[in-house]
Amino acid sequence: xxxxxxxxxxxxxxxxxxxxxxxxxxxxxxxxxxxxxxxxxxxxxxxxxxxxxxxxxxxxxxxxxxxxxxxxxxxxxxxxxxxxxxxxxxxxxxxxxxxxxxxxxxxxxxxxxxxxxxxxxxxxxxxxxxxxxxxxxxxxxxxxxxxxxxxxxxxxxxxxxxxxxxxxxxxxxxxxxxxxxxxxxxxxxxxxxxxxxxxxxxxxxxxxxxxxxxxxxxxxxxxxxxxxxxxxxxxxxxxxxxxxxxxxxxxxxxxxxxxxxxxxxxxxxxxxxxxxxxxxxxxxxxxxxxxxxxxxxxxxxxxxxxxxxxxxxxxxxxxxxxxxxxxxxxxxxxxxxxxxxxxxxxxxxxxxxxxxxxxxxxxxxxxxxxxxxxxxxxxxxxxxxxxxxxxxxxxx
Numbered sequence: 459x460x461x462x463x464x465x466x467x468x469x470x471x472x473x474x475x476x477x478x479x480x481x482x483x484x485x486x487x488x489x490x491x492x493x494x495x496x497x498x499x500x501x502x503x504x505x506x507x508x509x510x511x512x513x514x515x516x517x518x519x520x521x522x523x524x525x526x527x528x529x530x531x532x533x534x535x536x537x538x539x540x541x542x543x544x545x546x547x548x549x550x551x552x553x554x555x556x557x558x559x560x561x562x563x564x565x566x567x568x569x570x571x572x573x574x575x576x577x578x579x580x581x582x583x584x585x586x587x588x589x590x591x592x593x594x595x596x597x598x599x600x601x602x603x604x605x606x607x608x609x610x611x612x613x614x615x616x617x618x619x620x621x622x623x624x625x626x627x628x629x630x631x632x633x634x635x636x637x638x639x640x641x642x643x644x645x646x647x648x649x650x651x652x653x654x655x656x657x658x659x660x661x662x663x664x665x666x667x668x669x670x671x672x673x674x675x676x677x678x679x680x681x682x683x684x685x686x687x688x689x690x691x692x693x694x695x696x697x698x699x700x701x702x703x704x705x706x707x708x709x710x711x712x713x714x715x716x717x718x719x720x721x722x723x724x725x726x727x728x729x730x731x732x733x734x735x736x737x738x739x740x741x742x743x744x745x746x747x748x749x750x751x752x753x754x755x756x757x758x759x760x761x762x763x764x765x766x767x768x769x770x771x772x773x774x775x776x777x778x779x780x781x782x783x784x785x786x787x788x789x790x791x792x793x794x795x796x797x798x799x800x801x802x803x804x805x806x807x808x809x810x811x812x813x814x815x816x817x818x819x820x821x822x823x824x825x826x827x828x829x830x831x832x833x834x835x836x837x838x839x840x841x842x843x844x845x846x847x848x849x850x851x852x853x854x
Contacts (some may be wrong), residue, residue, distance in 0.1 A: 461633040469813045543597050547576035555660075556580070558627050558837060561771045562620045571604045574619045577626055578649045585643035596650075596703040602695060606658050607818065612778035613659035618652070624760035625652040632752055639749055647715055648753050651722035652760060654692035659684065662786045669795050682727040689723035718753070724753040726761050726854075731819065735826045742830045752830070759827050759834075765812070765820045765845050766838040772845060780808055812849040816842065 547555070554560050555577045565573055575597055578584055588596065607615035612688075625648050632640060664683045667675040678686040693716065696702050704712045725734070738755055741747045764775040767854075787801030800811050824842055828835035 459532065461688055466771065467782055517720070518806065528704075543594060544572040544575055547573065547580075547596065552576070552580065555623050556627065556630075558766070559768050559771060562616060562623065562796040563771075564775050567616070570615055570619050571601050574604075574622055574653055575600045577619075578653070579624055580643055581626065581629065583642040583645040584649070587646050592703045592706045595701060595705070599701045599703050600653065600697065602698075602701055603654055603657055606691060606695070607656070607661065608661065610778075610829065611661060611781035612775065613656050613661055614778075617775075617778075618654070619658055621655060621757075621760045621763070621774070622649060622652040625649060626764040628756040628760060628831070628834075631831045633757065634833070635831055636747075636752070639747075639752060641749070643715060644710060644718065644749055644753055647718035647722060648756055651719045652757055653759065655723045655726050655761065656684075657688045657691045659688065661782050662789070663798065664729075666709050666786050666790065669790075670793065673794045682724055682729070685724045685727045689720050692723070693720070698757060720756050721750070725758060728819065731758060731823060735822055739826045739829065742826065748831060755830065756829055759823050762820050762823065766824060766842045768841065769845055769848060776812065780811075804825060807853060809849045809853040813846065813853055816846045816849070821846070836839075 468500055475802075522774060546552070551573070555573065562570075579593075581672055585593065603618075604615045607613075613784045623765075629640065660696055664675075666672075667683050668680050672683075674687050675683045677683075696704050699705075704715060707715065734754065738751055740746070741751060764772050783798075783801045783806075784803040787803055789795075790797045790801065821842060824834060824838060828839055
């Protein structure tokens with residue numbers, strides 16, 4: 459339909475520039491162009507939902523095209539970049555990214571891949587477990603993964619790096635409290651899994667993809683649709699030789715790393731949070747938390763960590779996620795679908811949304827994690843409670 463609209467516009471432009479020798483023919487063609495425009499608009503008004511979806515210009519193009527990437531080609535220059543690792547982070551930045559209060563919005567977009575790689579490399583397990591060839595390919599992989607994230611208001615590569623930095627902090631706290639619980643492979647899996655956990659996110663939620671019968675929802679049988687897509691995309695990229703950071707590892711380590719990353723990213727589906735936390739809390743009380751449970755708890759908490767940051771760091775993330783929610787609500791209204799919770803710009807109180815988000819999703823996870831990690835109770839719960847009090851006070 460869009461191609462036809464463009465063709466009609468091109469024809470109209472050509473007619474305007476055509477000589478005026480035969481006015482009768484020109485007038486006849488102009489009338490035909492008007493008729494075609496009318497027919498196109500009539501079709502738009504009566505189009506089924508699948509066609510109307512293409513009209514939602516405020517939504518990401520990924521809604522129509524997101525799919526696992528081709529492994530046949532690589533972005534220009536990536537092969538040449540392989541082997542040349544980025545410069546180490548400056549001393550100030552190296553210390554800054556270790557802080558839970560670090561404001562990632564102050565870092566230019568172009569610098570995020572190097573910052574993310576540098577933050578991961580602060581963990582000695584990265585260089586200890588991954589051989590030099592893996593590290594050089596991993597750096598190329600980081601750059602390509604960054605390019606696969608879309609320019610969404612919230613679910614962008616900036617969010618991925620933010621989650622990676624949060625996971626990095628929590629890995630350190632876990633190592634301090636439980637030395638030896640996480641082995642080298644598991645530390646690498648958590649950090650790289652955090653980076654890829656939202657790869658190629660389309661900027662809408664699972665329920666929207668399911669309601670619109672998006673091909674990804676059909677492909678993954680309506681189960682953790684986005685999470686399956688994120689990790690499938692991330693793993694597919696490793697099939698490119700220049701991105702195959704897993705290749706230099708033993709077959710057993712490759713299989714274990716893939717399995718760990720897949721399970722980690724699938725665990726970020728919010729639908730799994732409540733049952734997981736019930737099981738996790740019971741095992742914390744019984745002092746029998748496994749490495750896998752700790753990894754999943756770290757990534758789940760890191761993915762929704764914004765409310766535990768200082769308000770000045772937290773608020774820009776609110777603006778981004780609200781833009782995505784409202785764009786989805788606009789689409790649902792356009793398509794005649796029920797508008798999802800927190801997505802109706804006409805009725806939603808953003809401050810009340812934060813109260814609900816913190817109360818029913820974030821606080822249970824952080825309180826459960828606080829029983830496992832003393833640093834969470836000491837450093838994060840007071841900030842979370844302060845932010846909750848703030849949004850309760852400003853709610854209308």
